[in-house]
Amino acid sequence: MALATTAVRCVNWVSRRSGRGAGTVVGGNAGLGIDPHLLAHLARSRTVALVSGTNGKTTTTAMIACGWGRDVATNTTGANMPAGHVAALVGSRSPVAVLECDERWLPDVISETAPAVVVLLNLSRDQLDRAAEVRQLAQRWRDWLSGGDFVVVANARDPLVVFAASASPRVHWCAPPTSWTLDARSCPVCTRPLDLGADAWSCTCGFEEPQSQSVLTEGGARIDGRPVTLDLAIPGAVNRGNALMALAALSVLGVDPALAASRLATLREIEGRYAKAVVAGQAVRLLLAKNPAGFAAQLADQAEHRGPLWIAINDGLADGRDPSWLYDVDFEQLRGRPVWCWGTRRLDLATRLWYAGVEATVVENIAPRHDGIIDLIANYTAFQELRRGGERR
């Protein structure tokens, strides 16, 4: 193990010094090449929380790390597969760790890290060209969660998550707000259409929404019966939901929810999300949306806004090569707002907007066009590109 961890440190040091990478994945891979169970060795004797799901992984992981109120080993750069987990644990001696985990890797990472808590946020369509279809993924999760000696903190509002998590004997159910139901219209158990009632969903086969222990309230949340005040600096209903899941996980880990909630108020941006930046001379606020569920959440937050909006859509490997999902996004709600389209699939986006009756302008390069700060919603690789290209304000 000593040789393997040294390899991780050395390779990552070279990677960072040479400017070729953020220095996490290459080193992790080098270490795993020497010792395939390096992750298990590094996780042993630590209290580990895992966070997985289609959307909100990075934010919820950062919230758990922040709310814990101590030094925490965590993968902050979005490197959410075993190589990234290895690098995060090599880089910290903390006895507690919170790791964001890619949905497809979750079963492997559970068996390697023996976590105390597994947080399951949601499951929806994303990168279907390279990921398993979403129902298959729910089934794989279900198979792996049945025998675990850990608490699952799970989203009761998401039928696919409930299908997966209900195999576990120890579940802490939460009810975060959800603006996406398109992947939950057919019952995961019997495939009949689900009744998506206003209060709770159910199916005629008997599969139904479980009662939640942790819920949002008027000014905050109730975590396992204990009221807490939520005063988040980052915007949006979706982030109140992420905070709810983070606080529930911390409560399971023995952290006082009220104290954890007060710490969350200090989070202003997460890995560039919601950060204000200047990109090619234009002041922007950077927003990430990678898939229909992510866009549904971002566009819901945009309802109060009127000015110009930028949207950037790429089709890199990490985005999915097929932008068909743009037709699962309700862009019609942007009617009356001028939208600028950027990214490798800007023409696909502009066509979608034309069919939605939204005034769209296609631009090849970003240039300063507007006074003040404009919102810029980008999918994954476009977001990373803009983050690197932008100067912080």
Add this chain to the structure above:
Amino acid sequence: MRIALVFPELLGTYGDGGNAVVLAQRLERRGLPAEVLSIGPGDAFPDADLYLLGGGEDGPQRLAADLLIASTLPERVADGAGVFAVCAGLQLLGTSFAVEGDATYPGLALVPAVTVRGSARSVGDAAVRVDGRLVVGFENHGGVTHLAPGLDAFGEVVVGHANDTVSDGFRDGRVWATYLHGPVLAQNPWLADALLASLLGHELEPLASVADDLYAARCAQLTGMGA
């Protein structure tokens, strides 16, 4: 024109509902009336000029097959209605399709086509030639579809796998089907208009938009040649 989306809860994995939006918009922007309706599982099939079938995962695809077999869609087609199907919707219209493992499942048998499991999933950009013109899009499926003698393919494959790397989908009167999934009509405005013209019985006025630029760019990107 009444356009009906068939079971969008079950068949709508890749933004397939976009085809209804595209067709309705291309009519309305020319001043022609259009109405889009959704058919839910268990609903009676309403009268419509065109029925749209999208893609779906295995479980929902089987349920959709059962519901289609019990439906009046064949009667509607016999009365002159059109069908435009993509991906799993294409497979559903044939006599049988493959499900998990090597098992097969009965389809609606509206056309004599059989889908079996391929040796690998076909995922990626695809282009097919239809009536001498390119149709561009994306495919993501695990099927190989065999057409009975006498059943015409929808197009011939230029890029990708489609039915069997040679032909794509099928066209039987007003029943059209392609493996190019999702909102394929959004990328191919000429095909959307050809479908509408075939149902209306007359040609449509030109309708310029950014969709034409998208089509030209995708044709150049996928085949190295123009449209």
